[in-house]
Amino acid sequence: MTVAAEIHETSPQKLLAPVLSAFWDEPRSWTLETYLRHDGYQGLRKALGMTPDDVIAYVKESGLRGRGGAGFPTGMKWQFIPQGDDKPHYLVVNADESEPGTCKDIPLLFANPHALVEGMIIACWAIRSRRAFIYLRGETVPVLRRLHEAVREAYAAGYLGRDILGSGLDLDITVHAGAGAYICGEETALLDSLEGRRGQPRLRPPFPAVEGLYACPTVVNNVESIASVPAILNKGKEWFRSMGSEKSPGFTLYSLSGHVAGPGQYEAPLGITLRQLLAMSGGMRPGHRLKFWTPGGSSTPILTDQHLDVPLDYEGVGAAGSMLGTKALQCFDETTCVVRAVTRWTEFYAHESCGKCTPCREGTYWLVQLLRDIEAGRGRMSDLDKLADIADTLNGKSFCALGDGAAAPVFSSFTYFRAEYEQHIKGRGCPFDPAKSTVWADQSHPEVHA
The missing domain is CATH 1.20.1440.230 (NADH-ubiquinone oxidoreductase 51kDa subunit, iron-sulphur binding domain)
Structure with missing residues (x-):
C-alpha cells in the first residue's frame, strides 16, 4: 500500500503532523527560550559534527523538495554550488510571499523565526557560506521586528557571528525588507532588488548557483524549505521519509482559505487530500458546496470538486493537470462567478x-x-x-x-x-x-x- 493510500484510510484527526507549527500557540513562541525547549539548535549541533558535503548528501537523501512552488530537490540545489572557486558563497531566503492565496511563510516567521535561523546556519555550513540574507516582504512590519529580534538572540547566544559553537564557521545574517513587488518573488528579480536595482528577472543562464548575488555562487531557498532542515537533521532522514509519498516525502504547510468553515494553516504529510483537509476544517461554509479551487495559489490551474481525492503532492496534483505550487488551497463555492x-x-x-x-x-x-x-x-x-x-x-x-x-x-x-x-x-x-x-x-x- 502506498503512503498516499494509507493517508486516505486514516481518520482526519490523525493526519496532522505538527513540526514547524508544533508550538505556535505557546506564549512567546517566537523567543529563543521557547525554541530551545523544543529541541532548538540540536539539528545544528549534529550538522556541525558532519562535513559540509555530508550535510548536503544527508538533506538530498531525505528527499526534501523546495516548498516555494516548483518542488526542486533542496539538497541538489545546494550541490550545484561550485567549490574551490575562491569566491564568496551566499544564501538568500525568499520570504517575499506574494502569491494570491499563499499565507504560510509569514505566520511561520511570526511564530517560529528561529527554525529559519537555525536552518540557515546549517545551509551555510553545507554550502560554505559566511553571509546570508532574508528578503522579507516589507509591508509585514511585525514579522520584520520578530526576525530582527530572533537574529539578535542568535548572535547573543553564539549561534551567529564568529566561530559558531567552536566549529570554525563564521556567519552573518542580514534581514532585508523589500519594497513590495510580486515580481521580486522570482529568484533573479529578488537578487537584483537585493543589490539595489529595480526588481526584474535576469536572463538565464548563468543561473544563481554560478552567478547570483554580486555575481557569486548563490542558493535561493524558500522559508519553509530552510526551516524544515533542522528537524531533518535532528530526527533523521528516515523519520522525514516516513511521511508523505515516495517522491514527495515529508511534512508541509497547507494554507486553506476561501469559502471554508475553518480557514488556516494545516501542517500534514504530503499526499493528504483536499477532502480530508476539509473534513478537519469543518468543510465548506454551511449550506454551500465546493465549485472550484486552486492547489497552489492563483498561478496554478484551477481544479473542481471532481478532484477532491487527488493526493496533494507534486506528482498527484501534476497528474490532475495542475501544480502543487505553494499549497495555497483557495476554495470557492457555487455562488462564485x-x-x-x-x-x-x-x-x-x-x-x-x-x-x-x-x-x-x-x-x-x-x-x-x-x-x-x-x-x-x-x-x-x-x-x-x-x-x-x-x-x-x-x-x-x-x-x-x-x-x-x-x-x-x-x-x-x-x-x-x-x-x-x-x-x-x-x-x-x-x-x-x-x-x-x-x-x-x-x-x-x-x-x-x-
Missing part, C-alpha cells in the same frame, strides 16, 4: 508585471480588457478564441514564470467552465447577478441557482 474570479486574478498579474518582456507586458493587459468586457456583458463569442490565443502567447514564452501564472487560470477555467463564459456573452452580463443578466431565469444551468 468563475469569470469574475479569473478577471480579478488577471488584473493582479497585469498590475504586477515588470514590463520587461513584450508577451507579459502586452498580453496581461489585453487579457484584462477582454475579461472585463465579458464580465460586464460586452463580450463576443470570438473573444474566447482571442483569450485562448493570448494566453497561449504568454504560456512558456514570457521572460519569467509570471506569464505562465497569468495564463493558467484562463486555460483551466476554459477547460471546466467555458459554458459560464458563454453565459456571460449570450446573456449580456453576469448570470450570478439578476440585475445584469437576461439568462438568470434559465434553469439549464443549475449551478447558478444553487
Whole structure:
C-alpha cells in the first residue's frame, strides 16, 4: 500500500503532523527560550559534527523538495554550488510571499523565526557560506521586528557571528525588507532588488548557483524549505521519509482559505487530500458546496470538486493537470462567478508585471480588457478564441514564470467552465447577478441557482 493510500484510510484527526507549527500557540513562541525547549539548535549541533558535503548528501537523501512552488530537490540545489572557486558563497531566503492565496511563510516567521535561523546556519555550513540574507516582504512590519529580534538572540547566544559553537564557521545574517513587488518573488528579480536595482528577472543562464548575488555562487531557498532542515537533521532522514509519498516525502504547510468553515494553516504529510483537509476544517461554509479551487495559489490551474481525492503532492496534483505550487488551497463555492474570479486574478498579474518582456507586458493587459468586457456583458463569442490565443502567447514564452501564472487560470477555467463564459456573452452580463443578466431565469444551468 502506498503512503498516499494509507493517508486516505486514516481518520482526519490523525493526519496532522505538527513540526514547524508544533508550538505556535505557546506564549512567546517566537523567543529563543521557547525554541530551545523544543529541541532548538540540536539539528545544528549534529550538522556541525558532519562535513559540509555530508550535510548536503544527508538533506538530498531525505528527499526534501523546495516548498516555494516548483518542488526542486533542496539538497541538489545546494550541490550545484561550485567549490574551490575562491569566491564568496551566499544564501538568500525568499520570504517575499506574494502569491494570491499563499499565507504560510509569514505566520511561520511570526511564530517560529528561529527554525529559519537555525536552518540557515546549517545551509551555510553545507554550502560554505559566511553571509546570508532574508528578503522579507516589507509591508509585514511585525514579522520584520520578530526576525530582527530572533537574529539578535542568535548572535547573543553564539549561534551567529564568529566561530559558531567552536566549529570554525563564521556567519552573518542580514534581514532585508523589500519594497513590495510580486515580481521580486522570482529568484533573479529578488537578487537584483537585493543589490539595489529595480526588481526584474535576469536572463538565464548563468543561473544563481554560478552567478547570483554580486555575481557569486548563490542558493535561493524558500522559508519553509530552510526551516524544515533542522528537524531533518535532528530526527533523521528516515523519520522525514516516513511521511508523505515516495517522491514527495515529508511534512508541509497547507494554507486553506476561501469559502471554508475553518480557514488556516494545516501542517500534514504530503499526499493528504483536499477532502480530508476539509473534513478537519469543518468543510465548506454551511449550506454551500465546493465549485472550484486552486492547489497552489492563483498561478496554478484551477481544479473542481471532481478532484477532491487527488493526493496533494507534486506528482498527484501534476497528474490532475495542475501544480502543487505553494499549497495555497483557495476554495470557492457555487455562488462564485468563475469569470469574475479569473478577471480579478488577471488584473493582479497585469498590475504586477515588470514590463520587461513584450508577451507579459502586452498580453496581461489585453487579457484584462477582454475579461472585463465579458464580465460586464460586452463580450463576443470570438473573444474566447482571442483569450485562448493570448494566453497561449504568454504560456512558456514570457521572460519569467509570471506569464505562465497569468495564463493558467484562463486555460483551466476554459477547460471546466467555458459554458459560464458563454453565459456571460449570450446573456449580456453576469448570470450570478439578476440585475445584469437576461439568462438568470434559465434553469439549464443549475449551478447558478444553487
